[in-house]
Amino acid sequence: MSQYKQAIDKPYTLTVGVLLAVTMLIPLGNLLTDSDSALHFSAYIVSLIGKYLSFALLALSLDLVWGYAGILVLGQGAFFALGGYAMGMYLMRQIGSRGVYGNPLLPDFMVFLNWQELPWYWLGFEHFPYTLLMVFLAPGFLALVFGWLAFRSRVTGVYLSIITQALTYALLLAFFRNEMGFGGNNGLTDFKELLGFNLQSEAVRALLLLITGLSLLGALLISRWIVNSKLGRVVTAIRDQESRVRFLGYRVELFKLWIFVFSAMLAGLAGALYVPQVGIINPSEFSPLNSLEIVIWVAIGGRGTLYGPIIGAILVNYAKTVLTGLLPEIWLFSLGAVFVLVTLLLPDGVLGLVRNKLWSSTQPLPVSGVPKP
Amino acid sequence: MLKLSALQQYYGASHTLWDLDLQLNTGDCLCLMGRNGVGKTTLLKAIMGLIPVQDGAIIYDGVDLSRAKPETRAELGIGYVPQGREIFPLLSVEENLKTGLRAAGKRGIKTIPDSIFEIFPVLKQMLKRRGGDLSGGQQQQLAIGRALVLNPGLLILDEPTEGIQPNIVSEIGDVIIRLNKARGIDLPRPAPEDIGEIHQAIVRIQRELGVTVLLVEQKLAFARKVADRFCIMDRGRLVADGLMTELDETMIKRYLTV
Amino acid sequence: EDTIKVGVLHSLSGTMAISETTLKDTMLMLIDEQNKKGGLLGKKLEAVVVDPASNWPLFAEKARELLTKDKVAAIFGCWTSVSRKSVLPVVEELNGLLFYPVQYEGEESSKNVFYTGAAPNQQAIPAVDYLMNDLKVQRWVLAGTDYVYPRTTNKILEAYLKSKGVAAKDILINYTPFGHSDWQNIVSDIKKFGSTGKKTAVVSTINGDANIPFYKELGNQGISAENIPVIAFSVGEEELSGMDTKPLVGHLAAWNYFMSVDTTKNAAFIQQWHDFIKNPKRVTNDPMEAHYIGFNMWVKAVEKAGTTDPEAVQKAIIGVEFPNLTGGVSKMLPNHHISKPVLIGEIQGDGQFVTVWQTNKLVDGDAWSDFLPESKPIIADWTPPISCGNFNTKTKKCSGQNFK
Amino acid sequence: MIANTTIQESGASQPLLAGEIDSRHGPILYLEDVNVSFDGFKALNHLSLYIDSGELRCMIGPNGAGKTTLMDVITGKTKPDSGSVYFGQTINLLELDEPAIAATGICRKFQKPSVFDALTVFENLELAMHADKRTWPTLFYRRNAEQNERIHNVLDTIKLTSLSKHPAGILSHGQKQWLEIGMLLMQEPKVMLVDEPIAGMTHQEVERTAELLLSLQGKHSIIVVEHDMEFVRSIAQKVTVLHEGSVLTEGTMDEVQNDPRVIQVYLGE
C-alpha cells in the first residue's frame, strides 16, 4: 500500500521463507530419513530450535503490545509461564500412576507433601482440549482482568510497565509457595507423554518442532494482518497520542485491552509449546528479569516490525547457547557488550541494519524514522 | 552581524535548505516569509544549532558558528523563540525564565530583569504556575520573555503572534520595535547627579546597538508593522528579498499564495 | 588426540554462581590431577565446562549439549534440586551419568544419577539427635527457604521430633522466599519463642544468600549460640568466608566434611586446592569433598569396567569404595547414594568449624525417608533382581524410571 | 464549494449514536453555570452558553480567558466542578467520556496541532473517518471505493495529496494544521469545535479556511476560536467574547468590536 510498507515486505517475506524452510525441513528430514542421513538432525538441535522458535513467538507477542501499541509490558513472561503451566499440568496428569509414588491421581510433589486430594484447579487438565483452551484462557483472562483495571484507570507509561512487573513478581512469589499446589520451586517436571506419545521419541520431538514453527508462522501472519488492519493503525495512533485517539471516538482502553489480551494469549501459546520441548516449567519463568530479557530480544531485533523480534529472540538465544558453551567464564561480558553496541550502533535493531543495507529504503520507517513526540 | 553562506541542510535524504545565503546587519529587523513547509523553521533551527547543517557557514559577529553547540550560541546572545513555544511544561513560569540565567550570567545578568514583567505583566501574576498549564497565548508570552532573559543581541522569533490576542499582538509588535530600535530594556531613570555626557553616551550606544531581529511571520499586517526588510523562501531557497516597503501584491501572489 | 571428556555443569553466572563456581574449579583440579597420574584407561581426561547460568531449562539444554555434542563420559554438576530435576530426564533419555554433589531432600533415585551429597538421614536426623541428646533442646524452630529441600527435610524432622515426644506447640516452622533479606520479624519471633525458659534451637535449612542477613540479624538482636543455637545444613566454610563471623561464633552446622578435620588426606587435599587455585586463603567445603569422592569413584569404576560406557560404569560403580577426607571409607551403595560420616561443628571466629560431635561410623544414604508415610515402603536398589530406583516393598512394584 | 463534495449527509447514519439529537427547541449545545477551577484558579466562572443548530459561532477573548478549557469541558477532557452541559435536549455530556462524546458527533480540532506522526497522512484521515469504531468492526474494516474517494477529496481540499503517503511526523506546522482540519472533515460531526485553525497559515490559506468554514455552516454547528480579527470578521455572524472564565458579551461582529470593554481587555488600540 504505502511505500514504506513495501520496504518492510522484503525482509518479512524472507523471514517467513526461512522460518517455513526450517520448520518443514528439519522435522520432515527427521521423520523421513534414517538417523545417519545428512538431513537427520540430532535431538539436541531439534529441541534447541524448538526452544528458539517458542521464544520467537513470545517476542512476537511482546512486539504487538510494545512495538505497535506502545505498552511496554515488563511482565510478558507471566503469560508465557501461565501457558506453560497449563501445558505442564496436562503433562503431569498424563504421568498417571507412573510417578515415583505410583499415585494415579496426585503428582509426586503433592504426594510427598501429603496432599490428600487434587486441588480443584487441577481438575480438567487430564483432557487435552480443555488444556488447550486453558493455554489461551489462563493468560488471556489474567490479561483481561489486569488490563481492564489498568487501561480503564488510564494507567500508562512507566506506571503500567512497573505494575506489569509487579504482577509477574507477585506471581513468581506465589508460584514459589508450595501451598499453591504448583510444585513450588521445582515446578513441574518428569513429563512422559503428550497425547499418548512418548515425549522423548524423535518423531514427537520433530512434530513438536513442526507445530511450533507453524504456530509461529501462523502468529506472524495473523499479527501482520492485525497491524495492517485499521485496528493496527488505531493502536499505533494510541501509542503516539493516546488522548487524541479518544476524541476521534475510539475507546482507547478497549483497543489496548484487545491487543493486550491477544498478545497474552500468543505468549501463553508460546509457553505451552516451550514446556514439552524443554521438559520443565518452574516459577523462575515468572521472574522479572526473564520478562526484561524478552524486551531485550525485541529491542535487539527491532521493535515494531514483527519479524525483527523473531530474529532478535533467535539471535540472542543462539548467542547464549554458543557463548555459555564457548566462553563459559566470561560470556556475560560479551553479551553485555553486544547489548550496548547494538543500542549505540543499530538504533533500529539488527533488522534496521539489514534493512538499511539491503533495501536502502529512503522512506522513513514507521517507528523510529520519525522523531518521537 | 549574521551571515549565512551556502547553507545546505537535509532531513535524511530529503534536501530541505538549498544553498542559502542571507545577511543580517546589526539593528536589522528581517522578516522571513514563505508558504507552509518551505523551510523557514528549519532555517531558524539551523541558525540556533538545533539541527546540523551539512554544508555552508553561519557567521555571527565574525565567528563561524556552523559547528558550535546551541549553548554557545545562547551564551553569545542569540535568543530563540521557537514555533510551538516549547515551554518547559513542569517548571513554573519563574523557573522557565531562570533557565536562561546561566548563559545570561556570562554577560552580567544575575536575576530576571524586571523589564520582562513590564512587557508581559501576566507572567508576574502567574509566576508560580507550571508553564504547561498556561493558556496558549500565555505560553507564547512566556517564550518571548524567556528569550529576553538572555538580553540577546540577535533575537529569533518563529511566528510569535500565533495564538495571541490582538492587543498583545500589537504590544509584541511594539516590543519588537522597541527592542530593535533601542536596546530593549530601558535604563533606570538616572539620578540627577549622573545626568551628563557619560550617561548620554551609554544611551546612545545602546540605541545604536539595538537588538537585531530575525522574524518568521505569516501575518502581513504584522510583518509590515515591525520589519524593515523581508526575505521570501520557496522550497528551501531564498527567492526574493528587499525592503518591507517594496513587498508588493505581485510578489505576494507569486510566493505567498497557493 | 583421543581424550575422555568429562562434563562440568555448574552455574558460573546468575544467582547460583556464588556456590557453584567453586565446584567447577574443584572438578578442573581433580581432572588435572588425574591427568598428572596418567589419565584414565591410557587416555587424557578433558573437562568440558559450560555455564547453565542458574537457569533451569538451560541446565537441561546444556546437559543435552554435553551428552550429544561433546559426548562426555560423565557429567559432574548441579546444585539446586530443581536444576537436577531439570537435567534428570535428559540424562535418563540419553543414558548419561550425573554426579550430584550437594545435600538434598532425597525421594529420588535414578539409574543415571549418583548422589554424593547427603540424604536427609545423613545430615538432618543426626543433627537433631545431637541437639536433643547433647544440648537437651526442647523447643524447635524449623526455619527454611520455601522450596523442596527444606520442605521435605522439615517434614521428615517434624515427624521425627513428634515420634520422640515433642509437642506440636514446641515446634515452630517458618518458610521464607529465596534471597530473603529482611529478617527482623522472624528473628524477633524466634527470640520470643525461645525465651520461655525451655532450651530452644533453630534448625536452619535457609539457603544461600538469605543466610548472611539472617545471621546478622540474629547477632544484632542478641541471639547468641549460648541461648538459642542455630544448626544449619547449608552453611559451610565457603558461605562463612563471605560473612562477618564474629556474631556467629558457636552456632552449628551439620555436614559430612569440615575443612578443619585433621587428617593427612584432608591436609593434602587442602594443599592441592590452594596450589591449584593459587590462593592460600580459599576454603574447602562439603560439596567439594562430595565431588572428590564422586569423581574418584567414577575413575575407579571406569578402570574396573575398562570402559567409560555408562551402562558398564553404572554396574561397576556400585560397591566401589573410596576413602573420604575425614577418615572413613565411603562406598557407593546400590541405591546410588554413598555412605558418609556425619559431623557437627561449631563455628569459630576464623570461619572454620570445630567438630563437637560425630557419628562413630559411616551412615548409609537413604534415598527414601523412613519418616514419610508414603516413602517408607519404597526402596532403591539398582542391582538385580530389583534394578529399580523406587521399588515398593509392599506392592512389590517398581515405579518411576523403570516403570513397567 | 469544497465541502459539498466532501461532506456527505450526516446525522442519520451514526451507528453509535446514543439517541437522536433533539434540537427542536433551538440550541444544540447548552452550557449552564459551568465552573472549572485549577488549584483554586477559576478558569471557567459561572459560564453559560447556547449554540444553535447549524450555527457558526466565533469565540474570542484574551489569552487565558478559558476558551480552550471550554472546549475541554464540552469534549469531556475536563470535568467541571459544577454546572450542566447538554447536547440537544437529552444527552447529558457530563455523563459521557471522550469517545462517547465524539460518537455523539462532537469533534474537535486542537489548538496545538496533534496528528499521528507515525501514520501516513492518508491513514490519519482514514482513522478519523466516520465509521463503526468498536474494536472488532475496526479489525475487520475494509475501505470501500466510496470511502476511498472521500479521503481523496479531503486530501485535495487540504492540499496534501502529494504527501498522502508520508508519515505525518514530517509535516510542517502549517501542514499539520491542515491535516487536522481534514481529520475534522472526515469525522462528519454535528458539532465542530475548532481551536485556532489558522495559526501558522499564510494569508491566502486563511481565506481558504474561511471559505471552508462558511460552507460548512448550516449542516454543522461550529465553534471557532481565533485571535485573528480579520479572519473572524470574514466569517462571523455571532461572536461571543469570553473574559476571565465567563461571557463578557455576545453579539454581531460590529457590536462586539465597538464594545469598549472588549476593546479594553482584548482588542486594544
Next chain:
Amino acid sequence: MAEREQAIDWLATDKRSLNILQALQEGKLFELKSESKLVTVQESTNGYLLKDVVSGIELSEVERSAVGKLNLTNKLRSSLRKAIAQLQLNETDPAIRLTAVQALGKDVDDKALVLLSEHLNGETDTDIQLAIQEILVLKQLDSQDRSQRLAAVNTVKTLNSQAVLNRLETLTDKDAEGHFLEPDNEIRDLADAALSKIKTRIMAYAAVETVFFGLSLGAVLVLSAIGLAITFGVMGIINMAHGELMMLGAYTTYVMQKILPNQPGVALILSIPAAFLVAGLVGVAIERGIIRFLYGRPLETLLATFGVSLFLQQLVRSIFSPLNRSVTSPTWMSGSWQINDFLSLTWNRLYILIFCLLVFTALLQILKRTKLGLEVRAVAQNRKMAKAMGIPTARVDAMTFGLGSGIAGVAGVALSQITNVGPNLGQAYIVDSFMVVVFGGVGNLFGTLVAGFTLGIANKVLEPYAGAVLAKILVLVFIILFIQKRPRGLFPQKGRAAEN
C-alpha cells in the same frame, strides 16, 4: 573438653586467672606446641608474638604453625562467662560489675544466688543494687513464706522482664491433668492480674517494634531507590545498572575494610565518600560513554544499561570472585539498644534509618538550592530548548547521572551492613527500587521517601499475619490496585502538561 570445663571452674576461684579466662574467651589463648605451654598471642608480620598469659610479658615471635589455638564450644563458653562474671563482680568499674551481675542473672543457680546476695550488701551502685534485687525478688517467688511470695508478685508486675513473665506463667499454668501447678488461689489470681498487665505492655512494645521494623525496611528501600529517583525519575533513564552501582558501593566498603583491617568503623565511614566517588565516576563514564547517545530514545537506555549491568556483574565476579565478600560491622553498628526485655532496636537499622534521612535531606537540598536542580529538570523536559537557553546539557547530564549513581553507591555502603556483598546484590534490589520510585510518583523525590516507608511498614504490619511471602505478594497486589486509583503514583505530577 570436659577437662577444660573443670579447669575453668577451678580457675574461677582465683582472682589471678581472670586474664587467662578472658584470653580464652576472646580466642587469644594458644598452646605453644613445642613446650606444651599456654600463651597469649598477638598477630605480627611473621606469625605470632607470644606473651606470657599471666604477666603479659612478651616472650618470642613464632610461626603460625608453632602454636595451636585453644578452641571453645558453647558449653565451655557459658562456663567461662559465668566464671569471668564471678571474678568481675569485684571490679572497680561499676559498668563491668553490672554486666557481671547481668551475666550471672541469666540462669541463676544456688551458688550464684549466694554470691549475689552477699555482694548486694557491699554494693554501693544503685543500678547494680536494683539489678540484683530483681534477680532476688524473682527467687522470692519460690520462697516458703506466703507473704513474701505475695509481696514478690506485687513487686514484679512493674518489671519488664522476660524472666518474670516466664515465672508468672508457670504460676498460672495447669499440668497435664488440668490441675493448676500453683495450689494457692490468691497467688494465682494475683499472678494472673500481673501477667495481663505485663502482656498489655508487651503489646504496646510489639507495636512500636513493628513500626520500627517497617521504618527500617523502608529506609533500605528508600536508600536503594533514591538514586534511581534521580536517574530514572528526573532524567528519565531506565537505568537497569542501578543495582550494580549499589553493588560497587558495597564492594568499595569491602575494599576500604581491607585497606584498614583494624578499624572497621573508620573504614565504614570513609567508605561513604569513597563509594560516592567510585559509583559516581562509573556513572559518569556510563553516561558519557553510552547514555548520551540515547537521549530522546528512553527505551533504548533500558537495553544498553541492561548490558552494562551484565558487564559490571561479571566484572566483580572476575575481580573479587563469585563468592560473597565479608564486610564486618564495627562494634557500634552491632547489637541493639536494649530498652527492656521486650523492646530493643538494633543499632545497624537505627543508623541506617538516620543515614537514609540524612542522604535524602542532602539530596533534596542539592536539587532545590543549586542551579543544577533546575537545569536537570529543564534538560529532562525539553533537551533542545534547554540547549537553546544556554544550558550546557552535556555537563548537566553527566553531573546528574553521576549524582544519582553516587547515591546508589552510598546506598551500597548501607546495604553492606545488612546483607550479602556479592555479585548478585544489585539484582536483588533493582525491582524494588523501580517499584518504590513509581509508587511514589516519578519525578517526585518526596514521593520516593513516603513510598519507601509506606511499603516498608505495610510489609511489616502484614508479615506477622500473612508470613513473609504472602505479605510481599499482598504488598505487590496493593501497589497494582493503588496505581489504578492513582495512575501516577502517590504524588503525581499534576496539570495539563502531565496529561500527555
